Amino acid sequence: MRTTAMLRRMGVCLPACFLFSALGLEAQSVPPTAVNLQLPALSTSATTNVTSPIHFQATAESGYQITGYVVYVDNNIAYKQQGATLDGWVVVPSGAHQVHITAWDSSGGSSNYLTIPSQGSNYSIDVTGFAPPTPPASAVQINIDHNTSYSWAVQPNAGGNCATGTIVSPWTSSSDPNTVNAPDPTGGEHFNETGCGSEDNTLFAWKDNDSTTVTNARTNFLWDYWFYVPSSDNNANIQALESDMFIALPINGVVQEFMFGTQCVYNGTAPEDYYQLAYPQDNDWASTSLSCEPPFSGAKAPFAKGQWHHATLFLQRVTTQGGTVPAYQDIVSSPSSSNDPDTQGLYATLTIDGNTAYLGHVTNTETPGWSPVIGVQHQIDMPGSAGSNTINEYVDNETLWTW
Numbered sequence: 501m502r503t504t505a506m507l508r509r510m511g512v513c514l515p516a517c518f519l520f521s522a523l524g525l526e527a528q529s530v531p532p533t534a535v536n537l538q539l540p541a542l543s544t545s546a547t548t549n550v551t552s553p554i555h556f557q558a559t560a561e562s563g564y565q566i567t568g569y570v571v572y573v574d575n576n577i578a579y580k581q582q583g584a585t586l587d588g589w590v591v592v593p594s595g596a597h598q599v600h601i602t603a604w605d606s607s608g609g610s611s612n613y614l615t616i617p618s619q620g621s622n623y624s625i626d627v628t629g630f631a632p633p634t635p636p637a638s639a640v641q642i643n644i645d646h647n648t649s650y651s652w653a654v655q656p657n658a659g660g661n662c663a664t665g666t667i668v669s670p671w672t673s674s675s676d677p678n679t680v681n682a683p684d685p686t687g688g689e690h691f692n693e694t695g696c697g698s699e700d701n702t703l704f705a706w707k708d709n710d711s712t713t714v715t716n717a718r719t720n721f722l723w724d725y726w727f728y729v730p731s732s733d734n735n736a737n738i739q740a741l742e743s744d745m746f747i748a749l750p751i752n753g754v755v756q757e758f759m760f761g762t763q764c765v766y767n768g769t770a771p772e773d774y775y776q777l778a779y780p781q782d783n784d785w786a787s788t789s790l791s792c793e794p795p796f797s798g799a800k801a802p803f804a805k806g807q808w809h810h811a812t813l814f815l816q817r818v819t820t821q822g823g824t825v826p827a828y829q830d831i832v833s834s835p836s837s838s839n840d841p842d843t844q845g846l847y848a849t850l851t852i853d854g855n856t857a858y859l860g861h862v863t864n865t866e867t868p869g870w871s872p873v874i875g876v877q878h879q880i881d882m883p884g885s886a887g888s889n890t891i892n893e894y895v896d897n898e899t900l901w902t903w
Contacts, residue, residue, distance in 0.1 A: 532562035532614040535603045542623040552627045558586040560603035581831040591848040598622035630856040639903035645687030655703040665693040665702025683726045688896030695886035707875035714872040716835040718902040721815040725898035731806030737886035738766040742879035750837035756865035758845040764792035773802040794855035812851040817842035
């Protein structure tokens with residue numbers, strides 16, 4: 501039996517956190533009568549194989565108002581949500597885990613919660629694979645290729661020594677014979693960068709400041725795009741191919757930037773061809789063990805040239821409550837600048853050409869001095885040894901969902 505003291509030590513939001521006074525009911529120790537788990541389908545008698553991120557959906561029953569839920573994985577908070585229903589994506593690493601779910605109502609007291617499968621037991625799961633989530637119907641979909649309100653631009657003061665890159669337009673399927681089979685020949689971007697004899701890069705950015713999209717209610721981001729490097733381009737002239745998604749939001753009255761930066765590091769040799777993830781608060785990158793070319797493991801390799809690659813990243817805003825527990829989402833009922841607890845970024849999963857890898861990296865925000873905005877960017881980095889050669893990158897069918 502989990503006592504109130506035990507729950508506090510585990511970092512659980514106790515009844516007062518979820519209390520709703522609108523009902524005007526006198527507090528009583530009456531717990532919810534049922535918690536109904538719709539997703540995933542778990543068993544109390546056997547281990548269930550699941551794919552991560554795991555979609556949890558549940559409802560609860562009570563004579564009082566249901567005020568919130570917590571999903572626990574291995575006795576740590578994995579997801580917390582205020583409200584009458586549970587609906588969230590939980591990023592869980594591979595292997596065997598124990599899960600239980602608790603619902604609260606507004607009756608007050610120390611026993612106004614109910615846990616399934618029971619107060620003293622768990623569901624057993626085994627994460628056997630990873631796949632990006634399907635955006636819910638309520639998600640905002642931004643079709644970047646065909647969004648006429650905002651456009652691509654070379655980002656000023658963000659390039660290297662020369663920043664000689666340009667956006668080649670218009671996009672046509674015949675502009676390069678290798679792009680005839682583009683995922684969407686009617687849209688997309690063509691970026692190129694010409695070396696200048698020293699390390700050089702150009703940042704190409706797309707930004708959206710629509711207030712209906714850039715809100716504290718957005719905590720999940722699914723970024724999907726296709727990219728291509730022509731066969732005629734020389735890998736030795738590429739230092740890195742970088743792709744980033746970012747959102748800047750007001751947190752406690754100050755705009756904070758959540759930067760999800762990724763890059764494939766090149767050096768013309770296989771040992772260098774691996775993924776890195778940005779840690780913007782340290783102005784640095786963290787190396788992963790992932791090869792750029794799927795299936796991510798084994799010998800490192802750059803992206804194959806002369807073919808389209810399909811990339812999908814699932815990203816979240818999360819909290820770690822001081823770093824004492826694994827990162828999790830804390831979804832409040834009416835998120836705003838003053839009460840938004842999800843102040844860190846989580847790299848959840850990366851998918852290249854149908855192969856999905858777990859990332860699980862957490863980063864802090866930085867203060868960019870911007871207004872609220874959401875966007876994506878691509879950057880071509882070239883070493884000094886590239887001389888005056890040119891590198892091309894095509895990006896197509898780029899879409900961003902937020903919810």
